[in-house]
Amino acid sequence: MAQLDLITRNLMLDSLKEYAKRKINYDFIREMDRLNECPVEILKEMYDPKVLGVHLISIPEEYGGIGGGTLDLYRICELLARIDLGIATSVFATYLGIDPINVGGTKEQKAYWLGRIARERLMVAYGATEPDAGSDLVNLKTKAEHVVKDGKIVGYKITGLKQWISNGGIADLYTILAMAPGGPSWFVVERNMEGFSPAHHEDKHGIRLSNTAGLSLDQVYVPAENLIGGVEGQGLLQAQAVFGYTRLMVAAFGLGCGWSALETAIRYSQQRIQAGGPLSEKQGYMNKLIVPHAVNLEAARSYIEYVANRLDSGEHGLQTEGAIAKYWATESGNKASEDSIQALGGYGYTRDFPVEKIKRDVKITCIYEGTNEIMEMTIYRGRWQEHLKTRGNYYLEMAKELEESSKNNNDSGMYEAALGLKALSVILEECRINKLTRHQYVTFVLGKLISMAEHAYIFSKTASKEKFSDSVKFDSNSYKAMSRVFAKTAALKIAQEGSALVLGANDKSTNLADKINLSEIEKRQYGIINDMDIISRSLVQVFKSR
């Protein structure tokens, strides 16, 4: 997908920020959250092309939209999440609902449906999940039966239940996954169709501004032209085709929520005087509660942008990469908001500050679009195949590349990232030799370690460049310090957690510490505290108290 130019993208972000400043302030959000109410009027205004037209970014230009790239959508999603994850989820539900048409629709279907969504500002919902089919969509129970007239299939009658559908109670249009005689297929269902009824808005832990409802479909008749793509049995392929991209958007949500909470904490730390000075000047406070999260979130950003650029350059799928991005960004966002409550002390535990709400909201990013346990399995499966195919060289090749580059300049931690990759390769090989992946838990942990190693690989390469993405707010010195801290920390965690995993599952592995070069990894930890101090000072400069 072609990306918008930098100026255009930034102007759109500015307009969205300005709109939010005027219409979606914290008092409003807080009240809607208390009432468990979705601000439908606000959403409709955000869809209004004269005000914003926020839904148009996911619709190609030829069908009346703006046609942004993945990078543009990630930036919009990050900002939406900073504003409110409930509202972000609602806008994302339209993006997601449009995807089956975008990916699998015929030219005529795209022109008709996408044209209508653009013109009529239709809110869309994506109806895949069912009471008994979440991440395993093969267990789909919703049925689509042929309606035959004069020997020709003229339509379908859809019957079944959908659950946890974002925009479920407020959408105008639904893309519904159902089991047709020819296999799982996507259908476009309109709200006013007979037999279609949404259930009540769920009372949720977080994202309470996002309408979430079940759907009941009782013999809902849809004409044959509402079968997306016109061929049955393409549904799961069409769903999977966009996982790389949709999970990247959820990663952007984790990033946005995490930074939003952390920014609140950083600004607060400069105002709160304790023991004669602001908290922001207390090394323990900053390096425990703030700095590690800033590092993890910027590592997540570098990886999200790496995947977004690959998708925008025409690569397809990238499901493993999407899972890696989603897993790390949402885990990091969740942990950052948890510690942001801690950083605000008693105030953080009240609703006067937004961090408590962000923490409730961001948890969903670890659950929806595939739980993070499903992500760990997806990551493991994807990379295990690469490890086997390359006879254990997959990560060694990456390590070699970083080692070579680090000979000229190691100020972004490429050497340490290479140590982590090599250690990971050893851990994977021990798992293969000793058949440890028969333990499901081992596969989960491997998913996590892979995610860390690949983030270190990308982050250290990104930070070694002369020019950074415009989304990076930090100067070169502190950004490189972040990358160094991440690479060193990742290498040690991979070594320690990987060893514990291997040794915990079998008694045949010997000399593991030598094989993973633990002594060198430990030696390379030196300098982390100094780097954290550099980052701490930079954070206070960038996020000044107001």
Add this chain to the structure above:
Amino acid sequence: MNIFVCIKQVPDSSEVKINPETGTLIRAGVPSILNPYDHFALVAALTIKKNNPDAVINVITMGPPQAKAVLQLALALGCDNGYLLSDVAFAGSDTWATSYALSQGIKKIGKADLIICGMQAIDGDTAQVGPGIASQLNIPQITFCDNVDLEGKKVIAKRHIDDGYDIVEANTPCVVTMVMPKDYELPFPSFVDIHKASSKTIITYSADDIGAKKEYIGLKGSPTQVNRIYPPSKEVKTTVINTTSVEAVEKIIEIMRQENFIK
């Protein structure tokens, strides 16, 4: 009807801090924005255009290539043409040299009926460029206005003064500088308008293109030389007066006189 609006890209001053040791601006992570007074100048031009659909709004700025962002914003808001004066030879221009360059640019682009500027830019706060352009072009100026209208060849502007306002008329061509009403909410463009504006051409002119003489532009062509930038001192002096209340009041009054707080 040819309206020119002169605008400037500035650092968002609400995000800028000064390094107390070096006295320099800390720009890390500080976003660039359209100078809010210039944003209001665009609003004034667009209001005139609403009542005079034939009016053409030309927006002009001087700056590095990234200053195109404020021109695209102006186009997205509904202005017609964007012009960027960009050349290393302009670097370091003070208000005099900037006024000269902008007036050369305006002359190059076409005949102006009305030139609207923000009263001042929030990074320098000089309020000199608008009047400077009027002086360079040898045309009238009306400053500190919050409203401006065109009736034929007459400019009518509401000019703020200390205890009220004047309604001032001038013949075209004329320069008007705009102040902004308190709490005024500046318009922002929709995604659709921003996207449409991205396909409009922004014309870039170099110093040679506008016939600017090298001795009148850039650092060398600037009569103002900045010696040092530093934040005002925030030193707090404490004096304890330990006497009767009547004497203490007299003493306080005396100190206040010495420090010029009262006469």
